[in-house]
Amino acid sequence: xxxxxxxxxxxxxxxxxxxxxxxxxxxxxxxxxTMLLGRNGVGKTTTLRTVIGHWQARAGSVFFDGQDITALPxxxxxxxxxxxxxxxxxxxxxxxxxxNMVLAASSAPLDPxxxxxxxxxxxxxxxxxxxxxxxxxxxxxxxxSIARAMAEERKLYxxxxxxxxxxxxxxxxxxxxxxxxxxxxxxxxxxxxxxxVAKALGDSVAVMDDGKVIWTGAMAELAGSAELxxxxxxxxxxxx
Amino acid sequence: xxxxxxxxxxxxxxxxxxxxxxxxxxLMVPVLVVLGFLAIGSTSSWLTLTVSGLAMGxxxxxxxxxxxxxxxxxxxxNFGHGxxxxxxxxxxxxxxxALSGWTGAASLMLNLAAILLAVIAAMSVTAVxxxxxxxxxxxxxxxxxxxxxxxxxxxxIVIEQLIHVVWGPSEIYINRPEMLQxxxxxxxxxxxxxxxxxxxxxxxxxxxxxxxxxxxxxxxxVRAGVENGEMVRALGYRLSLVFxxxxxxxxxxxxxxxxxxxxxxxVITAGMGERMMILVFIVVIIGGLGSVEGAFIGAxxxxxxxxxxxxxxxxxxxxxxxxxMTAILMWRPQGMLPVVKAK
Amino acid sequence: xxTWLLSGDKPRSAILAAxxxxxxxxxxxxPFLFPGVRSLETAATICIFIVLAAxxxxxxxxxxxxxxxxxxxxGLGAYGVALGTTHLGRSFGALATGTLAxxxxxxxxxxxxGLFSLRVxxxxxxxITLAVASAVAVLxxxxxxxxxxxxxxxxxxxxxxxxxxxxxxxEVLGIRFTxxxxxxxxxxxxxxALFLVMLRVVNSPFGRVLQAIRENDFRAEAIxxxxxxxxxxxxxxxxAVAALAGAIYAIWLRYVGPDTTxxxxxxxxxxxxxxxxxxxxxxxxxxxxxIFVLAQNYLQNLMGAASEATHSLPxxxxxxxxxxxxxxxxxxFILSVYFFPTGVVGRLRAGx
Numbered sequence: 060x061x062x063x064x065x066x067x068x069x070x071x072x073x074x075x076x077x078x079x080x081x082x083x084x085x086x087x088x089x090x091x092x093t094m095l096l097g098r099n100g101v102g103k104t105t106t107l108r109t110v111i112g113h114w115q116a117r118a119g120s121v122f123f124d125g126q127d128i129t130a131l132p133x134x135x136x137x138x139x140x141x142x143x144x145x146x147x148x149x150x151x152x153x154x155x156x157x158x159n160m161v162l163a164a165s166s167a168p169l170d171p172x173x174x175x176x177x178x179x180x181x182x183x184x185x186x187x188x189x190x191x192x193x194x195x196x197x198x199x200x201x202x203x204s205i206a207r208a209m210a211e212e213r214k215l216y217x218x219x220x221x222x223x224x225x226x227x228x229x230x231x232x233x234x235x236x237x238x239x240x241x242x243x244x245x246x247x248x249x250x251x252x253x254x255x256v257a258k259a260l261g262d263s264v265a266v267m268d269d270g271k272v273i274w275t276g277a278m279a280e281l282a283g284s285a286e287l288x289x290x291x292x293x294x295x296x297x298x299x
Numbered sequence: 300x301x302x303x304x305x306x307x308x309x310x311x312x313x314x315x316x317x318x319x320x321x322x323x324x325x326l327m328v329p330v331l332v333v334l335g336f337l338a339i340g341s342t343s344s345w346l347t348l349t350v351s352g353l354a355m356g357x358x359x360x361x362x363x364x365x366x367x368x369x370x371x372x373x374x375x376x377n378f379g380h381g382x383x384x385x386x387x388x389x390x391x392x393x394x395x396x397a398l399s400g401w402t403g404a405a406s407l408m409l410n411l412a413a414i415l416l417a418v419i420a421a422m423s424v425t426a427v428x429x430x431x432x433x434x435x436x437x438x439x440x441x442x443x444x445x446x447x448x449x450x451x452x453x454x455x456i457v458i459e460q461l462i463h464v465v466w467g468p469s470e471i472y473i474n475r476p477e478m479l480q481x482x483x484x485x486x487x488x489x490x491x492x493x494x495x496x497x498x499x500x501x502x503x504x505x506x507x508x509x510x511x512x513x514x515x516x517x518x519x520x521v522r523a524g525v526e527n528g529e530m531v532r533a534l535g536y537r538l539s540l541v542f543x544x545x546x547x548x549x550x551x552x553x554x555x556x557x558x559x560x561x562x563x564x565x566v567i568t569a570g571m572g573e574r575m576m577i578l579v580f581i582v583v584i585i586g587g588l589g590s591v592e593g594a595f596i597g598a599x600x601x602x603x604x605x606x607x608x609x610x611x612x613x614x615x616x617x618x619x620x621x622x623x624m625t626a627i628l629m630w631r632p633q634g635m636l637p638v639v640k641a642k
Numbered sequence: 643x644x645t646w647l648l649s650g651d652k653p654r655s656a657i658l659a660a661x662x663x664x665x666x667x668x669x670x671x672x673p674f675l676f677p678g679v680r681s682l683e684t685a686a687t688i689c690i691f692i693v694l695a696a697x698x699x700x701x702x703x704x705x706x707x708x709x710x711x712x713x714x715x716x717g718l719g720a721y722g723v724a725l726g727t728t729h730l731g732r733s734f735g736a737l738a739t740g741t742l743a744x745x746x747x748x749x750x751x752x753x754x755x756g757l758f759s760l761r762v763x764x765x766x767x768x769x770i771t772l773a774v775a776s777a778v779a780v781l782x783x784x785x786x787x788x789x790x791x792x793x794x795x796x797x798x799x800x801x802x803x804x805x806x807x808x809x810x811x812x813e814v815l816g817i818r819f820t821x822x823x824x825x826x827x828x829x830x831x832x833x834x835a836l837f838l839v840m841l842r843v844v845n846s847p848f849g850r851v852l853q854a855i856r857e858n859d860f861r862a863e864a865i866x867x868x869x870x871x872x873x874x875x876x877x878x879x880x881x882a883v884a885a886l887a888g889a890i891y892a893i894w895l896r897y898v899g900p901d902t903t904x905x906x907x908x909x910x911x912x913x914x915x916x917x918x919x920x921x922x923x924x925x926x927x928x929x930x931x932x933i934f935v936l937a938q939n940y941l942q943n944l945m946g947a948a949s950e951a952t953h954s955l956p957x958x959x960x961x962x963x964x965x966x967x968x969x970x971x972x973x974x975f976i977l978s979v980y981f982f983p984t985g986v987v988g989r990l991r992a993g994x
Binding site for chain 1: 516
């Protein structure tokens with residue numbers, strides 16, 4: 060197996076006076092979807108935010124594509140090829156859908172072929188292309204936030220709970236789009252609470268608890284063992 | 300655990316009330332102008348007052364625009380902004396005094412050329428000053444409002460005192476260039492030429508600013524950054540550079556506003572910026588912190604109201620703005636066009 | 643006894659304690675230690691500004707609220723006394739009525755402003771107070787038939803408090819004892835008492851909650867404290883004390899005018915005093931006000947001399963000119979915000 064696209068070694072992150080990550084070790088293989096699972100509040104979102112650089116790791120290191128990015132500022136990490144879809148979607152509501160997409164393509168003008176692919180995955184974005192993003196529905200906003208990450212080819216996508224609070228029909232649209240992205244060979248680190256979506260998309264899995272990764276393995280292994288699911292994540296999955 | 304899914308398209312037509320609510324801030328300026336007409340009664344007085352109110356509003360807008368954007372982008376409030384107004388005025392007036400041959404000539408071209416040079420000098424100096432101010436004074440206190448207010452007030456004191464060191468302690472009187480003195484008569488109303496120039500400059504600037512903000516990528520970054528800076532950075536843009544750019548541009552505009560205000564008043568003092576800041580803050584609060592359009596509407600309202608009231612009830616003119624601010628804040632506690640922070 | 647007076651908030655530094663004692667002794671004995679009109683004026687000004695700065699520190703240091711309207715409240719108290727004596731006659735009753743009215747008006751106005759701006763964002767409060775204070779200053783100079791406008795008001799206070807009153811024929815302790823000295827002790831003891839009250843307030847449970855809110859308002863709200871209510875109360879209290887200081891000042895000066903009580907310059911002076919002395923320490927107000935008033939009165943002479951001495955050099959005499967003392971205090975102010983956010987008092991305590 061080739062070297063991983065992303066490696067976290069013993070990462071500690073503090074938010075104000077709170078110590079959230081207690082030494083996270085994580086590898087995200089190239090060309091795969093890695094699911095980051097765990098109960099609420101165990102540090103999944105903080106892990107993603109540490110990778111993109113919104114929080115700085117206090118100790119430990121983050122390697123991306125063979126480069127140590129631990130000390131890099133957020134924009135440099137993004138330019139190195141990391142796309143980020145935050146939990147709150149981070150839509151610019153005052154801007155139109157088009158303007159959101161234009162901004163998302165930060166290194167070059169939007170590629171029409173790529174745009175067609177995005178429109179195929181998320182038809183409403185085409186319909187509301189000239190409308191203010193603030194007027195979109197919740198599901199449409201989520202589509203836009205993922206579409207923004209897809210606006211350019213990136214080496215790694217960090218996606219935080221893309222199906223959170225969405226209606227089942229939209230969840231499946233979202234899952235299809237992510238599958239599509241995966242089939243193009245993208246590397247994705249995905250936080251997902253919906254286990255059926257996770258099962259369908261994930262190649263490998265990292266389970267977090269209390270600011271650490273406590274188990275890693277293949278999705279198939281986790282999906283195949285109810286006992287493992289119980290011990291690792293009992294609490295989180297029951298809710299869904 | 301999570302909110303109920305919301306997936307119904309929300310593009311249903313707005314109700315008339317919602318439309319009215321959205322349009323109200325924009326309608327307020329014309330409504331104020333009409334009310335002014337009804338209250339004043341005389342067309343010629345009303346016209347004179349309206350033009351001078353608009354001129355005043357435009358100049359305040361020029362000074363306020365940078366401040367509101369700086370706040371929106373980086374949550375930085377710069378109480379030292381007024382220092383740039385004063386410095387701009389002193390630099391500009393010095394240039395005009397040096398070019399007295401041009402300003403005294405009865406040639407509109409030479410007069411405007413002198414003003415242009417003065418404005419360029421003032422804006423260059425305040426731009427450089429703004430850059431230094433951002434580096435030395437503001438940069439170390441990002442994210443700490445209390446310290447920001449204190450430190451920028453300290454900066455204001457020091458710069459005002461430096462003006463005294465360079466230009467001496469007393470105020471400087473200045474005449475407007477020859478061709479911009481006096482008034483033109485239109486529909487029986489005497490309208491000062493300089494005010495027309497001020498209105499024109501303000502309008503051009505507002506339109507240019509809107510075009511930059513709406514039509515250029517840098518404008519997109521600024522608007523997006525005001526709403527959610529973190530996400531802009533996560534898309535790969537170095538927002539800190541953009542912010543410095545906006546800070547410098549805002550300082551330069553304050554310098555421009557200073558020159559224009561100095562020529563309007565025909566006298567400049569080191570404390571003028573500090574005094575203007577009161578109006579600037581009122582305008583920024585009325586408009587909604589972070590909103591350029593809000594600041595524009597707010598500035599015009601402040602200018603118009605102050606002029607109308609000065610005619611109707613002179614004693615109340617200078618506190619009319621407080622009344623306006625109170626009324627607006629009772630209606631919308633965040634200002635007319637608040638910028639929605641996603642965080 | 644001392645601990646009780648200080649509400650348990652001791653100086654916690656030998657040097658600071660020594661400084662405070664020196665200041666207290668000097669102020670208490672000022673008429674006898676430093677005879678002369680000018681030094682008595684200076685001493686009284688120090689007393690009054692200690693209270694004014696302390697009341698501002700209740701906001702800035704203890705509650706983390708920046709207000710630019712503190713001189714407005716100061717002025718309300720001063721004009722309260724002025725209008726009281728002008729309209730009610732030359733009596734202590736008039737002084738008391740004016741003082742009380744001023745303090746109540748200040749608290750009421752502070753309540754209104756707080757109601758408007760404290761619930762939105764702290765930064766709104768700073769801007770709105772600036773705007774309101776300037777409007778009030780304008781209003782005071784506009785309404786000249788009531789306030790005397792730019793010229794201000796001069797009025798008569800009870801004769802016991804004026805230089806014309808001579809209770810003794812002989813000199814007392816080597817000086818001529820006049821009503822002015824009685825007036826000084828009225829200033830001194832009122833200010834001393836007000837300062838101790840402020841000390842009590844910040845060390846009370848109320849003061850502790852204010853500090854908790856300053857540190858983390860979100861958390862304080864979560865624990866169940868009504869943040870807005872506490873902040874508004876602090877604002878009102880601070881305004882009332884500032885008004886009392888203004889009333890004392892008016893009694894001392896026998897004159898009020900916009901420049902002596904309402905100007906933005908005084909507002910900046912208070913800010914400098916509190917920050918340089920040490921925010922959130924109360925004693926910082928004592929140190930800051932003393933340093934500042936002394937600098938205002940005597941540093942200028944020193945700088946003038948320095949300016950003379952360097953007159954052959956370019957620009958330097960300009961920078962050292964006596965009129966530029968505020969600039970150097972401004973630089974000191976910026977440096978102290980960066981490097982000594984706890985001011986002189988914080989340094990002294992840390993260096994213990």
